[in-house]
Amino acid sequence: MVSGKSMEPKFYDGDKLFVSAKIYKFREPRVGDTVVVRDPRDSRMVLKRIESIKGSEYFVRGDNPQWSTDSREFGAVKYNAIVGKVIFRYFWSRN
């Protein structure tokens, strides 16, 4: 379940998402993927989008950058910090 507004207007606080941890066993993460990653500072799971990839480092960013703490702050994350990719949303918190 999403908590916060850094991914608005795509995902809202309270949305429920199905996240696949397996998909990246079959293909590499790509720019534009919406992913759950471990914040390198405290390991909590955060929802962001992959903005760019340099080698094995992934720069992630919120869709709502004014309300997001992401790679601009905590730096790039490693491949093993990626928990999974958002596949679909099964509950809309709005409407």
Next chain:
Amino acid sequence: MRSFKSPQIVYAHCDIPCGIYDPHNVQVAALTVIRMMDLINESGDASGTVPTHNISRYTTVKEEHAELCKKEVRVIWGDYFKEEHLSKHPDLANIVHEIMSLSSKAKQGIDRNTGVELLGVVNKFAEIFWETEGIETKRVTSPYKPEEEIVYPVL
């Protein structure tokens, strides 16, 4: 092999989701622009060193506060207002655009009417803002120069 885990929370936050929004700074900035225009216009001929110095200071402050109007409105517009506000107040986009244009015009000149016009649109913006918060407003004359009308929330 376990394929599915029970739902967990994923965070999509900034570290400071302060939620503090208030158009008051925009209103004070617009009043300041008018006040600086008045001071410049009252200065008359600025041929001496002191008047030139004073007018430079007034102009700098006018410039800064016109820019502040734009900045503060941009933040409220970008971070606070959402789709549902826009559908309820379809004129909001025009109001924001007018604030941007009039702020620039206020930088470029010293016509007091431009400042008053800017304040008028800023007041409309403030009224819409407080309405979306479900808070009534009142219009009062500022108790300090330039003594122009501004919108206050009735708290």
